[in-house]
Structures are given as structure tokens and as C-alpha cells.
Ligand SMILES: Nc1nc2c(c(=O)[nH]1)N[C@H]1C(S)=C(S)[C@@H](COP(=O)(O)OP(=O)(O)OC[C@H]3O[C@@H](n4cnc5c(N)ncnc54)[C@H](O)[C@@H]3O)O[C@H]1N2
């Protein structure tokens with residue numbers, strides 16, 4: 568093995584993938600609030616005014632000035648601008664959400680007030696303030712959320728409160744999937760030397776959970792096992808996609824054409840094989856785009872579990888970087904059983920988390936050609952090179968990008 572194909576340490580591979588994506592993030596674009604859901608802030612979200620922007624009543628009742636009894640001199644509703652309360656012994660009727668008039672000294676709840684026959688108001692205002700002061704939630708220009716924040720409904724809500732109509736967000740990466748392998752069936756049960764393509768149907772869903780846009784027309788396969796067909800499919804996919812994920816053909820077998828195709832396209836390896844089991848032959852390459860922006864190719868190994876390991880190892884950090892998000896982190900879990908290491912390689916062990924999300928039990932059926940274990944796991948316990956994990960010990964957990972509720 569030559570020096571340039573030495574497998575990269577697994578943590579290092581993740582860092583390289585993230586950095587490559589981060590360097591290619593952007594450009595930012597203005598997007599309306601409802602359409603920004605799922606995007607990423609390209610600049611900090613700042614308060615445009617004090618929040619609240621004016622002293623705001625929290626109750627329905629009376630804004631009063633001076634000693635009681637108070638003589639009503641007007642009414643202010645939510646949305647209105649209150650004239651100042653100019654004289655002691657006067658009050659205005661006020662609604663929840665209305666602007667508190669200048670000069671008001673206290674707010675009195677309607678149900679805790681009385682009016683005499685002359686219309687004069689009396690009662691005891693509560694000691695605690697019944698209005699919200701300007702700047703109580705935020706001061707004008709204060710940073711509320713940093714650039715890189717994932718936009719979710721709560722972020723959209725606070726942006727609307729501030730008065731934004733659009734947010735500057737990063738574009739979503741567009742991804743394409745090319746499935747290689749003449750042995751693959753796209754319908755019917757396996758047999759007679761042929762297996763069903765299990766990656767074409769699932770990889771787009773994982774990519775979407777990572778924030779990519781995958782047009783159904785951008786999923787192609789099986790692509791014929793010739794170099795010409797591979798090149799034609801790759802060139803086609805690269806015309807629209809920021810990221811092309813290929814499956815299979817990462818090794819150097821008689822019909823593995825990915826590496827020769829990459830050489831033909833002038834690709835530069837970011838990662839070429841990773842010191843991890845399973846999933847070792849995964850790769851990530853950068854291909855110059857005609858517009859000057861790089862395109863990316865992730866070579867997912869053909870063994871199905873290995874392909875998913877390549878997705879969470881290389882593609883998830885790449886997509887995070889391309890979207891301008893922080894690098895993915897790994898929570899710590901407690902191993903429920905002893906888990907062996909794999910010598911100089913990082914060992915990724917499919918595991919199921921208990922309801923607390925803190926205790927990880929390895930699942931069965933975890934061969935790299937199998938998917939049964941994957942469908943019962945939330946991710947992988949990470950056993951670093953030269954180590955093993957004993958029962959009760961804490962370990963990093965590499966999460967599958969599941970949506971909450973998908974694998975309770
Ligand atoms: N001489 C060696 N051979 C292999 C090695 C090795 O180190 N030396 N490594 C093995 C490992 S590890 C893996 S992983 C695979 C990776 O091979 P490729 O990426 O070239 O994938 P293929 O050869 O095309 O396929 C491997 C395997 O996976 C099945 N497959 C492929 N695509 C799909 C799909 N879309 N759906 C379901 N199954 C798929 C395919 O039929 C093969 O059984 O190389 C090992 N060999």
C-alpha cells in the first residue's frame with residue numbers, strides 16, 4: 568500500500584470531512600421566515616429593537632397615577648399609542664398587551680378594582696409589577712443566536728418577534744446517489760446470485776436527515792459496471808449536485824471502477840480509506856466545478872452496513888460543514904456489556920439505547936453485509952484503536968441521524 572492510501576484515523580477522517588465542507592459552505596441567501604425551517608443562520612440573529620419594544624401591560628385593568636380614587640380619562644387597547652397620564656388622581660382603562668402610558672405608576676387588575684357611582688376607581692395594585700419593561704427580553708442589537716444555528720420553528724418565532732421578514736441562511740446542499748453493481752435487483756426477492764439494492768432506497772432518506780436536498784430523479788442505478796457508464800453517470804450527476812454519493816466499487820476488484828473514474832475526473836482525495844471496522848474502503852473526494860465551487864464525491868462501500876458507516880463518518884460532517892453548522896458531536900453513553908476493540912482500527916459497534924438514552928447494548932446481526940442490526944439501533948459505540956470498552960464504562964456514541972420518535 569503506498570503512503571497516499573494509508574487509512575486515515577477515524578476521528579481525523581471526520582475532522583477532514585467537516586473542514587472540507589465548511590470551506591465550501593455558502594453562499595448565503597435571504598429566505599422568508601416560513602421557508603427558512605431546517606436551514607442554518609449565515610449571520611447572527613440580533614434584536615432589531617428592545618424587546619418588548621415598549622412598556623407593555625400584562626393585565627386587563629387600570630393604569631393609575633397618584634393616590635386613589637382615580638378618575639378615568641381614557642382607554643388604551645393593544646395596538647394603540649397611549650397619551651401620557653398627566654395628572655395625579657387619574658387613570659386610563661388598559662388592555663393586556665397595550666402600551667403603558669407615560670406617567671402611570673401602577674396597574675390595577677379589573678377584578679381587583681371597584682367603581683363608585685361617580686365612576687371613580689379604587690383598589691390596591693399588586694406589589695409585583697404588572698407590566699413588562701422595554702429590553703426585559705432583549706436589548707436592541709443584542710445577539711440572540713449565533714451564525715451556524717439550525718433554524719427550527721422556535722428560531723422562526725423569535726425572528727418574527729424581532730420583526731424580521733427574511734433570514735440570511737445557507738443554501739441546502741443538493742445531493743445525488745449513484746448505485747453501482749450489476750448484481751443488484753430493483754424488484755423481487757434475492758436469489759440466483761443476485762441481491763436486492765438496499766442502498767438506493769435508503770441513502771436518500773439518510774441524506775435528507777442530514778440536511779441535503781435529494782431529488783428523486785437524482786437517484787440512479789444500478790449503473791452498468793463499466794468505466795464508461797460510471798463516468799457518464801458521474802458527469803451527469805455532477806452537473807447539478809454539490810455532493811454525489813456512490814455505493815459499491817470502492818475496492819479494486821475486476822469491476823470496481825470508482826478510483827479510475829475519479830482519476831479521469833481530476834478528483835483530489837480528502838480521505839482515501841479509513842482505519843475503521845466495518846467500512847474501511849470509504850472515501851471522500853473533491854472535484855473542481857466549472858463555476859469554481861468544489862463538488863464532493865463520497866464513495867460508500869458496497870457492503871450495506873459499511874455504506875451507512877461511511878455516511879455517518881464522512882457525509883454527516885461534510886453536510887454539517889456545507890450548511891455552516893458546527894461539527895457534529897457525540898454524546899457519552901455507558902456500555903451495558905463488554906465490547907472488544909479491533910486492534911489498530913476504530914471499532915464501530917451497532918447498539919440500542921435504553922429509554923434514558925444513556926445505556927448502550929450492542930445488537931445482534933451486525934455483519935457488514937447485514938442491515939437487520941442497523942434497523943434496531945440508534946447508532947454505534949465507538950471503540951478507539953488499541954482499546955476495549957468494559958461493562959459500565961463510558962464511551963462515545965455515534966448517532967444515526969434519526970428524527971425524534973423514530974427509534975424510541
Ligand atoms: N481483496 C479484498 N476484497 C475485499 C476487501 C479487502 O480488503 N480485500 N474488503 C471488503 C470490504 S471491507 C468491503 S466493505 C467491500 C467493499 O467493496 P466495494 O465497495 O468495492 O463494493 P462491491 O464489491 O461492489 O460490493 C460489496 C458487497 O456489497 C454488496 N452490495 C453492493 N451494493 C449493494 C447495494 N446497493 N445493496 C445491497 N448490497 C450491495 C455486493 O453485492 C457485495 O456483496 O469489499 C470487500 N472485499
Ligand code: MOO
Nearest residue numbers: 845846847873935
Ligand atoms: O469494512 Mo467492510 O466495509 O468490513 O464491510
